[in-house]
Amino acid sequence: MVFSSLSFLYYFLPIILIAYYVAPKKFRNAVLCVGSLLFYSVGEPRYIFVLLLSIVIDYSLSLVIEKYRHQSYAKVALLTSVIMNLSLLGFFKYVNFVLSALSGILDLSLPEVSVSLPIGISFFTFQTMSYTIDIYRGKGKARRNIIDMAMYVTSFPQLIAGPIVRYESVAHEIDVRDYVANVFSEGIKRFIEGLAKKVLLANAFGELYSILEQQGFDSFSVMSLWLMAIAFTLQIYFDFSGYSDMAIGLGLMFGFHFPENFNYPYMATSITDFWRRWHMSLGTWFRDYVYIPLGGNRVNKGRALFNVLFVWFLTGLWHGANWNYILWGLYFGIILVIEKHIKHLGKGNKEMFIMPFMRHFYVLFVIVIGFVIFKIESLNVLSAYLKGMFGFGQLPLFTNQGLYYLDSYGLLLLVGIVLSTNLLKNIKLYDNFIGRLFNSFLSNFLVQIIALFLITAFLVDASYNPFLYFRF
Amino acid sequence: MISTKLIVKQKDKKKNKQKDNPINNKRYKFKSMIFVLLLAIVGFVNMIVPDAAVSYSERRLLKQWTQIERDDFESYFLDQFLMRDTLRQLKGWVDYTIFKKNDIHDIYVSGGHAFLMQKPLDTVSVERFEKYILDLKALLPIESQITLGLIPDKSYYNVDATYNFFDYQAMINLLAPLAEQVTFLDLSELLTLDDYYETDLHWKQEALNPVKEAILSSFGHSFEVNHTSYQEQVFEEFYGGYFSRAPLALSQETLTYLTSTLTQEAQVTIVQGLNDKLEFTGVYNTEALGKMDSYDVFLYGAQSIVSIKKPESMLPNDSDATNKLIIFRDSFASSLAPLLLEQYDEITLVDLRYITPALALEILGPIDASVDILMLYQSQIVNQSLLLKR
Numbered sequence: 001m002v003f004s005s006l007s008f009l010y011y012f013l014p015i016i017l018i019a020y021y022v023a024p025k026k027f028r029n030a031v032l033c034v035g036s037l038l039f040y041s042v043g044e045p046r047y048i049f050v051l052l053l054s055i056v057i058d059y060s061l062s063l064v065i066e067k068y069r070h071q072s073y074a075k076v077a078l079l080t081s082v083i084m085n086l087s088l089l090g091f092f093k094y095v096n097f098v099l100s101a102l103s104g105i106l107d108l109s110l111p112e113v114s115v116s117l118p119i120g121i122s123f124f125t126f127q128t129m130s131y132t133i134d135i136y137r138g139k140g141k142a143r144r145n146i147i148d149m150a151m152y153v154t155s156f157p158q159l160i161a162g163p164i165v166r167y168e169s170v171a172h173e174i175d176v177r178d179y180v181a182n183v184f185s186e187g188i189k190r191f192i193e194g195l196a197k198k199v200l201l202a203n204a205f206g207e208l209y210s211i212l213e214q215q216g217f218d219s220f221s222v223m224s225l226w227l228m229a230i231a232f233t234l235q236i237y238f239d240f241s242g243y244s245d246m247a248i249g250l251g252l253m254f255g256f257h258f259p260e261n262f263n264y265p266y267m268a269t270s271i272t273d274f275w276r277r278w279h280m281s282l283g284t285w286f287r288d289y290v291y292i293p294l295g296g297n298r299v300n301k302g303r304a305l306f307n308v309l310f311v312w313f314l315t316g317l318w319h320g321a322n323w324n325y326i327l328w329g330l331y332f333g334i335i336l337v338i339e340k341h342i343k344h345l346g347k348g349n350k351e352m353f354i355m356p357f358m359r360h361f362y363v364l365f366v367i368v369i370g371f372v373i374f375k376i377e378s379l380n381v382l383s384a385y386l387k388g389m390f391g392f393g394q395l396p397l398f399t400n401q402g403l404y405y406l407d408s409y410g411l412l413l414l415v416g417i418v419l420s421t422n423l424l425k426n427i428k429l430y431d432n433f434i435g436r437l438f439n440s441f442l443s444n445f446l447v448q449i450i451a452l453f454l455i456t457a458f459l460v461d462a463s464y465n466p467f468l469y470f471r472f
Numbered sequence: 473m474i475s476t477k478l479i480v481k482q483k484d485k486k487k488n489k490q491k492d493n494p495i496n497n498k499r500y501k502f503k504s505m506i507f508v509l510l511l512a513i514v515g516f517v518n519m520i521v522p523d524a525a526v527s528y529s530e531r532r533l534l535k536q537w538t539q540i541e542r543d544d545f546e547s548y549f550l551d552q553f554l555m556r557d558t559l560r561q562l563k564g565w566v567d568y569t570i571f572k573k574n575d576i577h578d579i580y581v582s583g584g585h586a587f588l589m590q591k592p593l594d595t596v597s598v599e600r601f602e603k604y605i606l607d608l609k610a611l612l613p614i615e616s617q618i619t620l621g622l623i624p625d626k627s628y629y630n631v632d633a634t635y636n637f638f639d640y641q642a643m644i645n646l647l648a649p650l651a652e653q654v655t656f657l658d659l660s661e662l663l664t665l666d667d668y669y670e671t672d673l674h675w676k677q678e679a680l681n682p683v684k685e686a687i688l689s690s691f692g693h694s695f696e697v698n699h700t701s702y703q704e705q706v707f708e709e710f711y712g713g714y715f716s717r718a719p720l721a722l723s724q725e726t727l728t729y730l731t732s733t734l735t736q737e738a739q740v741t742i743v744q745g746l747n748d749k750l751e752f753t754g755v756y757n758t759e760a761l762g763k764m765d766s767y768d769v770f771l772y773g774a775q776s777i778v779s780i781k782k783p784e785s786m787l788p789n790d791s792d793a794t795n796k797l798i799i800f801r802d803s804f805a806s807s808l809a810p811l812l813l814e815q816y817d818e819i820t821l822v823d824l825r826y827i828t829p830a831l832a833l834e835i836l837g838p839i840d841a842s843v844d845i846l847m848l849y850q851s852q853i854v855n856q857s858l859l860l861k862r
Binding site for chain 1: 497499500501503504506507508509510511512514515518545546549550553556559560562563564566571572573574575591592634635637
């Protein structure tokens with residue numbers, strides 16, 4: 001089940017909300033836990049045992065960690081938790097990639113293992129590891145009630161595609177949640193905004209990408225390749241940030257305050273800044289649980305360089321079991337190292353480029369190329385695409401078809417570009433007139449109802465509705 | 473006195489608290505409840521309203537509750553959602569009017585007609601089609617008179633070149649070598665945009681006289697072609713194939729079919745296998761009108777093999793003197809074939825999208841060299857020749 005589906009919107013969501021608020025407060029964690037397991041089992045009935053196994057093992061180990069804190073047993077328990085979670089992730093997600101890589105290196109024909117990827121495994125394994133690590137570090141008390149712990153892990157708003165909610169950030173809210181009407185209302189607003197981003201925008205950009213891709217390489221032009229790259233760059237932003245908005249909105253409806261995951265990343269002034277704005281929960285997870293324990297940048301230069309590249313290698317690998325994801329991670333890792341180095345050489349200049357326009361152009365250029373690497377899993381095809389984009393693929397500059405689709409989707413692209421920034425909020429006209437119009441309670445409410453109606457119309461018509469991050 | 477002052481002070485405190493509290497809890501509670509109730513009511517109403525079996529605007533069967541497999545609830549909910557057609561039209565309107573898209577699901581409207589975006593010419597497909605025709609010809613008697621007719625997609629006639637990525641003339645040029653093997657008829661000069669339905673890809677039966685004459689001439693027959701013996705039957709609620717595909721604000725139109733004693737009494741046989749047949753009287757399946765695809769009125773729609781014969785009383789006494797025609801075809805021939813019944817005693821239509829040439833010829837049996845062979849295909853088939861079975 002996905003959030004942008006009729007079965008979720010008009011069946012699961014109202015039922016779980018009603019059941020949750022009708023239940024006495026002391027049973028609400030159980031209601032949310034059961035509801036979340038049901039949510040997961042509808043989409044992934046076979047692998048719910050993986051999720052339950054992870055919960056049971058980490059629950060047990062967290063009690064050991066707390067009981068034997070400051071002793072070696074605690075460390076062993078922690079290591080067991082990390083190894084178990086990484087093993088689960090490693091097996092289901094990477095076994096065939098590893099076998100394929102070994103086959104290539106050793107010139108063997110190792111058979112593939114017939115295994116599919118449990119939905120959300122990359123998120124919930126990281127979340128449960130965050131639980132045991134935070135217990136070990138004394139940043140929270142281990143849950144005595146397994147239902148509470150299970151609810152934290154399985155909570156459906158963020159189970160499938162994040163944000164990765166660190167235990168210490170919600171530990172208090174697992175026990176005590178304030179149920180305030182304006183917070184619930186804010187949750188509705190956030191949820192509908194996320195749904196609109198996903199259904200009205202992300203899907204449209206995905207459609208554009210697919211249409212152009214289906215033309216075949218023989219019909220490509222330099223322009224159409226760039227159009228595809230930009231379409232995907234917008235699609236992935238609205239898809240993923242939309243999903244995060246929905247998760248945060250749903251969290252608010254249930255009394256949780258989940259961390260923000262996106263902060264207008266396409267307004268970044270450097271790649272360093274970009275990664276402080278994009279998928280922030282993953283970035284901070286790797287920073288706090290991998291980069292800093294490795295020593296961060298408080299080690300010698302060689303080790304510091306290794307730490308950065310290793311973390312970005314892992315970041316790339318986390319996104320997918322394929323060489324292009326590793327390449328993508330290292331691509332950004334190297335650029336980050338270069339930016340940091342140039343900053344030091346900048347003799348006090350904090351920015352790489354003086355003119356804002358040049359800065360943004362550089363950042364967006366790097367991001368778009370990065371997402372081309374992210375999108376195309378075959379390295380041969382990737383090479384052909386990149387060559388084509390820069391005019392080395394013997395492709396025409398543009399074709400009539402490419403111009404047609406640029407014209408057809410032009411307004412949408414413009415809307416997407418503008419809405420991926422906070423430009424509107426900085427325009428006085430918006431603030432003085434439109435802002436007041438849409439910020440009044442009644443108009444705000446009406447806009448949300450109309451948006452819901454429109455989103456439903458798009459859902460009913462569309463069959464093209466996959467979540468990009470569902471491979472995780 | 474003191475206690476009264478205390479009470480007043482407490483009351484003031486409460487008032488100030490309410491006044492100072494910017495959060496008007498009641499309004500937010502009301503909004504929250506309305507939101508949840510709205511979702512629940514919509515879901516509930518959708519569950520209790522009886523399922524619709526068919527979407528006539530989309531020309532397909534809708535998923536039923538009893539057909540849900542495992543966790544496939546979503547496709548059921550999508551099919552059975554209330555006001556489905558209205559919602560799809562709203563989406564089409566937003567895409568077209570607000571987002572200024574040029575097409576919806578590859579369907580665009582120009583000059584009152586709906587068109588399908590044509591893929592660019594696929595030269596590999598055309599070459600494959602050429603080979604297919606030659607291979608088919610090789611299975612037929614050497615002396616057979618064979619005509620290959622090419623029907624342009626109606627977008628060929630659209631004066632707005634914005635949407636036109638398909639080079640019909642280039643396709644004609646690629647097929648030119650076939651003219652050495654068969655009689656090649658490019659039908660583009662014989663038709664105009666008005667000869668096609670506005671919301672469908674097909675041509676109108678009442679506009680086919682020039683096509684009919686050209687085909688008959690190509691076989692070298694000097695038939696007397698009589699165009700006045702038909703009566704026009706008009707069906708006024710025709711929604712073409714493009715209407716269902718794109719939720720655009722298109723109107724219904726009329727579908728006309730031409731009847732005569734011949735068409736009403738002709739014997740129709742639908743071959744469903746080596747030994748399985750269905751037989752009807754009359755070439756028009758009027759029960760199809762107003763159902764999923766009204767165009768199925770012509771010869772019962774998509775069938776692998778259909779034969780139509782003049783009534784016994786109209787057949788020549790000498791069976792060797794019967795004029796026979798075999799049409800290897802797509803759906804366009806369904807509306808043309810009834811008009812050729814004047815000149816032919818028996819017409820067999822073979823749709824090679826549903827049956828292989830070998831099996832079709834096995835079912836048809838030996839073909840005499842005197843039988844005229846017409847291969848009639850629309851340009852989209854040629855450009856997607858993998859649709860033809862081998």
